Amino acid sequence: MQAIRVNELRKTFPAGGRLRRRDAVEAVAGISFSVAAGERLAYIGPNGAGKSTSIKMLTGILHPTSGEATVLGIVPWRRRRELAARIGTLFGQRSQLWYQLTPRQTFGLLARIYGVSRADEASRVASLGELLDATELFDQPVRSLSLGQRMRCELVASMLHEPEVLFLDEPTIGLDLVAKTRFRDLIVRINEQRGTTILLTSHDVSDIEQVARRVIVINHGRLIYDDRVSRMRRTLLGTKVLDVRFADPPAAVEVEGAVLEKLTGSGAKLVVDTTQRPIRAVLDDLLERYEVVDISVADPPLEEIVSHIYTRPL
């Protein structure tokens, strides 16, 4: 069952602004994709790529210029309220929590708005608090919480009505590394324990590594990549990075098919183009010719892969 279906969706903002200075902007230029129920999808693109606009159309906030989409079988901009009851949203730059009040007080309001009974509200708040390690935060005023703590409570707020799909728009923006990692882990937890479909937009590539199983890359309003994350690494760049430690660091390291990137007192970093020479052959040569104490074979950093995608011709 496809949770989300998008076909040739387009959004153009009309020209205007003061003194007609602004030209028409085609924020989303005809995108198509579908998302299965229970999937974890990362929707990646640089700033201005059209990510937020896409999500806003899927959540019914914006009306598209043309094209179709359904979420849970419902056209978002036509039956907005009906869909709103079944999806959750978390916008990194907008808060659902009332600033001077405690998260629990906001939960109360949201429960009334979503039609959640008091009994259900209580039990869901408790279980979400446990799932997201946030219970002790619920009774402190939001203004006294750190950004990371606040985001955890926002997550509770967005899951309170047990949505089938959760849209997250740049949720980790402004968080420090530890908080980011923790937050991503929580999203995965929600998906695994409740089967909630996750669509996460970001311009932070590490969001893909930790959260997503599938990634869609958007740039200039167009989709330029759509595949499983694991395959992305494999097919896009046939390179591997070797991190080698020697018993006695040599003056130079020369192996056919490998490019020396860095040589320090303790070891070397080599990059291998596996389309030119299989990694096995390179490793055999390396181990034969040098006294290798330790070696690790890794994929190139995802940053590199994604930049590569952004810049390759469409």
Add this chain to the structure above:
Amino acid sequence: MRAVLTTMRTALADGWANRRSFGFQVLLMVVNDVTWVLFWALFFNRVGTVRGWNPDDVYVLFSVLLVAAGIAIGLLANSRRIGQLAADGELDETLVLPIEPLPHILTKRIDAANVGDLMFGPVLFVFAGHPTPERVAVFVLGSLAGTVALVGFLVFCGALTLFVGGRGEQGDLGFNAILIFASYPLDLFGGATKVLLFTAVPAAFVTGLPAQLVRDFDAQRAALLILVAAGFALLGWVTFSLGLRRYSSGSLWSR
């Protein structure tokens, strides 16, 4: 309906969370309002009855204004900010909820200072308006009708932003103009101005007509008031709903 009440209660709790500031602003507004009463007292002290209006009539007018403004920009503080909210993309957080957006937007913000107006208005009426059961009834209904007209008008002006852009400054101008005109008895104004007050700057329906009805009730004018108030409410609602289709959610600078 329940969502609306809960939203309002939450907004109140949010404002009350900073008790001292809330109370202080209410107090200052009351002081401000008392000064207006003082002005009128001084004016009539020297000038005497003007075109059939004596001080008490003006105090009634002022009480209606206080109630209407108190509700419109005190309790429903977002009614004058619709233009701003639309321009800044702040309607998003309401549009993701499974409810009618306009009532929620209107009730989610309370402005402490103008709540002071709402508190002082009835007090003024009680002391200076010669309250009889009939007059009280007309006062309450008239003020509420005036409020509906004012809120409808403000929403309409703000919703225009969704069509023509900008940040709702025209609405602000309109509102402040209404405030000025609505503070003075209708009979003060002649021909062209009076027409203006029944149309583009509907101060007549916010305070003029309600105050006249308290003085001198007549079913026809009362029906007119209610009809027009409902009309403004409808105008606001429709313009806003149609405008949502053109909402761009601040996406112009953060796509």
Add this chain to the structure above:
Amino acid sequence: MRPYLAGFNRGLRGAVVAPGDLTVRMTFLVIVVLVMAALWSAAVEANGGSIEGYTRDSLLWYVMAAQVAVIAVRPRTVEEVGEEIGSGTVAVQMLLPVSVAGLRMSIEAGEAAARLAAALVVGGAATWMLAGPPPSAAGLAMAVPACALGAAANIASQHAFGGIAFWLLDAKSTWFVYQKLVFIPGGMLIPLELLPGGLEAVARVLPFATMAYVPGRLASGHAEPELLAWQAAWLVALVGVALAVYAAGQRRLEVLGG
């Protein structure tokens, strides 16, 4: 003197470059003049043609000048000064080798000058259409500098008031109350002669009367030059108080550590 003139220029240019704000203010001026015209026409007609020596036309010229002098000045300065002090912004401003209060007042004076010029033209035109030529050319000629002096005194006084925030820390919404002091004892809404005896006496002792009443009185045909002297005296005093309040506040910050 140089930095203050530069400040003045900056303020002037800033106000001219923002036509939106200017248009809004001028629209209000016209609305208020219209409303006041209606009010005082009715009042005078109910009192046999004149009140305390003011006819309907001279009252309209009074209103114009008083409104112009007040509308040229930003009413929320008291609040803004209070906020700058409360938030500590002022501590940064004090790093400059000039008087913070002096510079700030110069900038606002520049803005006010631009608004004043526009308001005199717009207000004057509107009033001429409603009430005919000014009752006394000399009076009007004196009213123009009186508007400037009144606006300047208003600015200085708001800085003095706002400076209280050095001690009180919360000035929100206080501008509302300040505004009312200009409205009533200042004579903007109602000429001082129409106030009951005791209140009139008090109002004449306070500085607010120089901000609205004096320009109004002059424009309404009472060409009394001593009023200008009275304004000048208060202006000097108020500027002095503003500077003193800031200086005392600065010393306090230095002791407490901002």
